[in-house]
Amino acid sequence: MIQRHRQRSRRRGNVASTPLALHIASFRFAPLGCHIPLTTILVRGRLEQASASHSAYAIAAERGRGPWLTNIRSVPAPRATPALDRLCRAHTAFDTFLDLLTAPAGYRPSLRLDLMGRDGLRLARAYDAAQAAWGDPRRAFVTGALPPRGGGGGR
Numbered sequence: 001m002i003q004r005h006r007q008r009s010r011r012r013g014n015v016a017s018t019p020l021a022l023h024i025a026s027f028r029f030a031p032l033g034c035h036i037p038l039t040t041i042l043v044r045g046r047l048e049q050a051s052a053s054h055s056a057y058a059i060a061a062e063r064g065r066g067p068w069l070t071n072i073r074s075v076p077a078p079r080a081t082p083a084l085d086r087l088c089r090a091h092t093a094f095d096t097f098l099d100l101l102t103a104p105a106g107y108r109p110s111l112r113l114d115l116m117g118r119d120g121l122r123l124a125r126a127y128d129a130a131q132a133a134w135g136d137p138r139r140a141f142v143t144g145a146l147p148p149r150g151g152g153g154g155r
Contacts, residue, residue, distance in 0.1 A: 023074045025041045027063075039064070090115050101130055123140070
């Protein structure tokens with residue numbers, strides 16, 4: 001019985017040596033005329049940043065010609081956000097909240113409260129909180145007045 005306990009504790013000690021992280025790699029590609037294509041590649045897992053950059057380069061090589069890593073940052077892996085994902089699909093060009101957070105080229109959302117109502121306010125607050133937690137200086141640009149509480153303007 002004592003031997004089993006020792007074996008279990010040894011196994012547990014090796015499992016989580018590296019925390020689960022999200023590595024956000026930004027790439028630019030060889031110019032296409034006057035346009036320089038940009039992309040963001042996400043690598044999630046228990047990897048060091050150097051290993052994550054190798055994985056990101058492999059993905060970038062499939063997406064375009066001459067990938068050049070311009071930035072990589074590592075943040076704690078975010079939790080799933082199904083409600084925010086629905087808001088992004090309904091009101092933005094992004095499928096998920098994570099896509100909105102990690103948009104390339106310094107993008108930050110412009111949210112019109114007169115069109116989006118309280119959904120826009122919810123999305124802006126969540127965006128700002130997540131970026132602040134990650135140490136990213138980008139914040140949502142919010143404009144317009146909220147419609148009255150009973151007047152709709154949100155879902």
